[in-house]
Amino acid sequence: MTAYAIAHLHRPTLNEDVLRYIEEIQATMDPFGGRFLVHGKEVEVLEGPFPGTVVVIGFPDIERARAWYASDAYRAILPLRTDHIPGTAFLVEGVPADYDATARAGALREAAGL
Template identity: 40%
Template sequence: MTAFAVGQLRDVQINDGIVDYLRRIDATLEPFEGHFVIHGGAREVLEGNPVDDLIVIAFPTKASAQAWYASQAYQALIPLRLQGAAGDVYLIDGVGSEHRATDILHGAGGA
């Protein structure tokens, strides 16, 4: 099942560290079949007041996402990202096309 690495970054400053990070991250994704799904970009706000830049990277499996994040190549880039951005980064499982909203109730004692 597809898994995603999600970054919700704030206070992004384009500096030498961020530029170096951006130039090098694609090479860290390739061995793990990762690719960007969302990388900042213009947004149409429908509700709320989002202030973070959203980055979503897809991987074929949770194991490949975990291996990418733990890889020596990506770990070497984290200090570069931190030179120009604060935020939250996490991995999350995707759902298949057959998923329905009520499916989450089955594991929570619901219908």
């Protein structure tokens, strides 16, 4: 199941450390099959406040996403970003191609006794 590393970067600003991070991150993702799906694009906010921008990286599965984030190579460059750009980062597993939101709602309804 595809997994995603997502970061909401609140006030991204460029400096030498951040540029070095951007230059080096791809090499840390390659061994784990990671690729950028969203990077450096303006966010079109439709509901609620959303300062900053978002980054989405896709991985073949959650295990490889976790291994990338925990890797020595990524941990070595991570402070180049986190020391300069506040934000939130998380991993999330995707849904299968045949995912059915209606069936999910039914299961939730049943589990909640509604």
